[in-house]
Amino acid sequence: MSIQAKPLHSVGVHMxxxxxxxxxxxxxxxxDDLSFPGMLYLSLVRSTYPHAEIxxxxxxxxMKVPGVKAVIxxxxxxxxxxxxxxxFHGFDKQMVLAIGKVLxxxxxxxxxxxxxxxAAVDGAEAVQVDYAPLPVVxxxxxxxxDKTLLRPDRESKTNHIFHWEVGDKEGTARALAASPKRIxxxxxFQRCHPAPLExxxxxxxxxxxxxxxxxxxxxxxxxxRTALSLVTGIPEDKIHVISPDLGGGFGNKVPVYPGYVCAIxxxxxxxxxxxxxxxxxxxxxxxGFARDYHMDVEIGATADGTITALHVATTADHxxxxxxxxxxxxxxxxxxxxxxxxxxxxxxxEVDAYFTNKAPxxxxxxxxxRVTEASYAIExxxxxxxxxxxxxxxxxxxxxxxxxxxxxxxxxxxxxxDSGDYHKTLDVALEKIGYTALLKEQAEKRARGELMGIGFxxxxxxxxxxxxxxxxxxxIKMFDSAEIRIHPTxxxxxxxxxxxxxxxxxxxxxxxxxxxLGLDPQTIMVEEGDxxxxxxxxxxxxxxxxxVAGAAITMAARRIREKARKIxxxxxxxxxxxxxxxxxxxxxxxxxxxxxxxxxxxFAAYTNMAQNEPGLEAxxxxxxxxxxxxxxxxxxxxxxxxxxxETKVRRFVAVDDCGVVINPMIVEGQIHGGLTEGFAMAxxxxxxxxAQGNNLNTNFTDYLVPTSLETPHWETGNTVTPSxxxxxxAKGVGESPNVGSPAAFVxxxxxxxxxxxxxxxxxxxxxxxxxxxxxxxxxxxxx
Amino acid sequence: MNLQYTGEEKIPAGLDAVWAFVTDPEKVGHCFPDxxxxxxxxxxxxxxxxxxxxxxxxxxxxxxxxxxPASSKxxxxxxxxxxxxxxxxxxxxxxxxxxAGDGTTLLKWSGQAEARxxxxxxxxxxxxxxxxxxxxxxxxxxRQQLTV
Numbered sequence: 019m020s021i022q023a024k025p026l027h028s029v030g031v032h033m034x035x036x037x038x039x040x041x042x043x044x045x046x047x048x049x050d051d052l053s054f055p056g057m058l059y060l061s062l063v064r065s066t067y068p069h070a071e072i073x074x075x076x077x078x079x080x081m082k083v084p085g086v087k088a089v090i091x092x093x094x095x096x097x098x099x100x101x102x103x104x105x106f107h108g109f110d111k112q113m114v115l116a117i118g119k120v121l122x123x124x125x126x127x128x129x130x131x132x133x134x135x136x137a138a139v140d141g142a143e144a145v146q147v148d149y150a151p152l153p154v155v156x157x158x159x160x161x162x163x164d165k166t167l168l169r170p171d172r173e174s175k176t177n178h179i180f181h182w183e184v185g186d187k188e189g190t191a192r193a194l195a196a197s198p199k200r201i202x203x204x205x206x207f208q209r210c211h212p213a214p215l216e217x218x219x220x221x222x223x224x225x226x227x228x229x230x231x232x233x234x235x236x237x238x239x240x241x242x243r244t245a246l247s248l249v250t251g252i253p254e255d256k257i258h259v260i261s262p263d264l265g266g267g268f269g270n271k272v273p274v275y276p277g278y279v280c281a282i283x284x285x286x287x288x289x290x291x292x293x294x295x296x297x298x299x300x301x302x303x304x305x306g307f308a309r310d311y312h313m314d315v316e317i318g319a320t321a322d323g324t325i326t327a328l329h330v331a332t333t334a335d336h337x338x339x340x341x342x343x344x345x346x347x348x349x350x351x352x353x354x355x356x357x358x359x360x361x362x363x364x365x366x367x368e369v370d371a372y373f374t375n376k377a378p379x380x381x382x383x384x385x386x387x388r389v390t391e392a393s394y395a396i397e398x399x400x401x402x403x404x405x406x407x408x409x410x411x412x413x414x415x416x417x418x419x420x421x422x423x424x425x426x427x428x429x430x431x432x433x434x435x436d437s438g439d440y441h442k443t444l445d446v447a448l449e450k451i452g453y454t455a456l457l458k459e460q461a462e463k464r465a466r467g468e469l470m471g472i473g474f475x476x477x478x479x480x481x482x483x484x485x486x487x488x489x490x491x492x493x494i495k496m497f498d499s500a501e502i503r504i505h506p507t508x509x510x511x512x513x514x515x516x517x518x519x520x521x522x523x524x525x526x527x528x529x530x531x532x533x534x535l536g537l538d539p540q541t542i543m544v545e546e547g548d549x550x551x552x553x554x555x556x557x558x559x560x561x562x563x564x565x566v567a568g569a570a571i572t573m574a575a576r577r578i579r580e581k582a583r584k585i586x587x588x589x590x591x592x593x594x595x596x597x598x599x600x601x602x603x604x605x606x607x608x609x610x611x612x613x614x615x616x617x618x619x620x621f622a623a624y625t626n627m628a629q630n631e632p633g634l635e636a637x638x639x640x641x642x643x644x645x646x647x648x649x650x651x652x653x654x655x656x657x658x659x660x661x662x663x664e665t666k667v668r669r670f671v672a673v674d675d676c677g678v679v680i681n682p683m684i685v686e687g688q689i690h691g692g693l694t695e696g697f698a699m700a701x702x703x704x705x706x707x708x709a710q711g712n713n714l715n716t717n718f719t720d721y722l723v724p725t726s727l728e729t730p731h732w733e734t735g736n737t738v739t740p741s742x743x744x745x746x747x748a749k750g751v752g753e754s755p756n757v758g759s760p761a762a763f764v765x766x767x768x769x770x771x772x773x774x775x776x777x778x779x780x781x782x783x784x785x786x787x788x789x790x791x792x793x794x795x796x797x798x799x800x801x
Numbered sequence: 802m803n804l805q806y807t808g809e810e811k812i813p814a815g816l817d818a819v820w821a822f823v824t825d826p827e828k829v830g831h832c833f834p835d836x837x838x839x840x841x842x843x844x845x846x847x848x849x850x851x852x853x854x855x856x857x858x859x860x861x862x863x864x865x866x867x868x869x870p871a872s873s874k875x876x877x878x879x880x881x882x883x884x885x886x887x888x889x890x891x892x893x894x895x896x897x898x899x900x901a902g903d904g905t906t907l908l909k910w911s912g913q914a915e916a917r918x919x920x921x922x923x924x925x926x927x928x929x930x931x932x933x934x935x936x937x938x939x940x941x942x943x944r945q946q947l948t949v
Binding site for chain 1: 802803857884885886887888889891915916917918919921944
């Protein structure tokens with residue numbers, strides 16, 4: 019074991035993750051590790067048809083399978099008032115098990131409960147479902163025509179789910195019309211899936227007190243508890259949600275899925291614990307997908323490259339139910355960040371969402387609600403504009419960046435950017451990559467007909483949802499919380515309403531508490547995910563943990579410090595006004611020799627507190643005054659093989675500004691992971707459906723996850739512009755690399771192909787797509 | 802995914818013998834490649850269990866089959882639907898019987914299939930060739946059975 023130095027300060031230290039010894043020794047405690055006496059297994063019968071009436075469900079053969087205890091269908095649930103499940107933002111509902119008809123392939127049709135997992139699967143296979151096929155709507159543009167109405171259950175007899183808009187429509191149209199230079203491009207951010215390595219699952223049982231014990235893969239356990247209470251009518255005190263170790267979430271584990279409801283119903287009906295664990299195929303085909311935004315991007319500029327206006331019109335494919343996990347007032351998430359890092363005088367963004375016969379979702383895959391789509395749109399758009407202007411993409415960006423003197427910056431679409439130094443972040447990236455030398459090399463290669471590209475993405479994110487006046491889920495405001503207890507020996511425990519899925523909270527939270535209180539982070543335990551013990555919070559997604567819960571921890575620690583000040587005054591035998599917190603301990607003002615440490619105060623809080631209230635603990639519910647706005651400058655250098663279309667990412671530099679960094683090692687790890695996901699979306703991943711509504715990417719042989727062999731080497735760097743309103747100045751980083759990198763990769767490939775006249779290719783940039791684009795361009799040139 | 806096939810089989814038997822064969826569910830059922838069991842319900846309906854292997858998707862399909870003989874005794878259509886392990890196949894095929902005049906009969910067949918689920922997704926790239934092979938084999942089996 020290596021010996022780590024123990025500096026007094028904890029924030030900014032490369033502390034090894036406290037959770038890792040458990041994980042790397044295979045000692046994590048995941049839902050599928052749980053076993054209870056008498057536990058049954060649940061397997062779901064899923065639809066083979068994307069759109070069909072269910073004419074009959076025959077369960078008789080399934081009931082004959084040895085070990086099968088019960089089979090339930092949509093009709094059974096409907097009779098119990100549990101046929102439908104509200105989606106998280108509250109504007110739609112989703113069938114738990116299909117009632118009357120199925121709306122997407124792999125939709126849940128019946129639930130089979132059996133003594134073993136194998137018997138449950140055999141039982142599900144034996145359920146005979148007869149279907150009468152209906153016309154399939156496999157894309158939002160067909161959906162738009164309303165020729166086939168997908169959701170007759172809804173009041174509004176149309177496939178159109180919503181129209182959302184923000185900004186100045188007329189002003190933008192006028193400004194675009196008056197602009198000497200204009201570009202317009204349709205960009206499709208393809209349907210992707212977060213594909214956490216651990217799929218979704220749960221174990222449900224009712225204990226001897228009649229209390230529902232619900233162990234589940236959830237990024238938001240408290241919201242689950244409230245939602246379950248509202249849906250089932252079980253009083254909230256009779257529901258205990260426990261989210262144990264999670265093997266990744268990335269937004270996929272935010273929604274409540276039909277399998278969870280079926281497990282609970284089974285546990286209630288049969289009176290035994292029920293376990294449900296998805297297969298990989300079930301995860302990819304039925305749980306929350308991400309993106310699937312068709313974006314028409316229009317940018318206006320003057321001839322010298324000053325941007326004048328932005329209009330983005332989006333057609334969104336939401337699948338069979340509107341299960342996009344967005345805050346209530348934001349059906350298109352925080353897509354309004356689409357003006358990015360640039361000073362647009364006027365802008366207008368609109369999103370129209372449609373039902374299709376595809377899996378429901380549209381979740382925030384490592385993304386603060388549609389921010390990835392927005393960043394991709396603007397960062398691709400800026401490159402296309404640079405191409406139109408014949409201007410260097412870096413020069414165009416620098417010319418139009420929001421300047422440091424403009425912060426706090428009110429964006430044309432209603433955000434108030436907190437802080438940033440976009441020129442500086444980009445300069446660091448340019449320096450690191452050696453831009454001048456690369457340009458020279460590229461010119462030489464182009465002269466020889468070789469395809470080399472340099473691509474940029476200088477994005478701004480908006481994270482940390484969010485201020486209560488704007489953000490809620492099912493009406494619950496998006497604050498977060500922390501409770502800290504310091505024990506007599508100076509060790510302690512911190513609990514929050516967030517839930518780590520691999521982000522390293524057990525370390526980061528301990529570092530914040532240690533920093534604020536002058537304690538040893540190794541003796542601060544972190545506990546999350548248990549609704550009986552943790553204070554109420556909205557969970558971990560949308561890069562909100564450090565901006566919201568991290569702030570709550572800081573504030574709770576400062577409350578403890580204020581209490582400690584009273585005890586310090588007692589111990590130092592001076593008035594409270596005569597002690598000051600300095601260098602991680604209390605000291606009598608002007609007398610550096612007279613000090614008392616937090617460890618000593620902690621002991622006194624239980625043994626020698628004088629007139630003060632005993633104990634040393636505090637709780638804080640933090641309602642953020644604003645979102646935080648991390649930014650980054652990413653540069654990709656690629657070589658494209660003209661003959662095969664194969665792209666090699668030669669270098670990738672990511673310079674992030676996420677404000678004050680609490681643990682640089684964890685931040686770097688987050689960036690590596692997010693870049694790898696961005697690389698996957700840019701080059702290999704897509705959930706495809708054929709025209710008949712068949713999902714064609716149902717497992718890891720068809721939906722590829724990059725291994726260390728494909729993944730490029732990442733070079734990282736950072737700048738620090740503290741958030742002025744966050745108590746520690748931190749901004750959040752988990753999502754930046756996923757949000758920012760796809761555009762950098764695509765911009766690099768298009769830059770490589772630009773001498774051939776290629777202006778855009780939709781992701782993923784697979785070899786055959788790039789090869790086709792090269793061939794088409796060469797044929798066109800010859801003609 | 803949608804698949805379409807056509808073909809022709811020369812059967813060394815007379816029209817009446819061929820007609821008697823292709824309208825007999827028991828006999829038709831046993832011409833399916835890799836058939837495990839045939840359960841005849843009535844003269845035009847039967848169920849067949851067939852072994853299927855497309856790429857990594859392997860298992861048994863349970864198919865419901867309906868024979869639709871034309872009154873002209875010159876054409877027979879067949880509808881088939883079923884599936885297994887989460888996959889489904891709907892298949893319609895038809896064959897015209899043409900007297901070749903030399904004591905043999907030409908079976909001019911066409912078929913179309915729609916596949917859904919893993920068999921369509923995982924097997925997408927190999928399904929087409931596989932289905933072509935199976936359907937040719939089925940009609941080939943008819944020929945073999947009638948070759949004395």
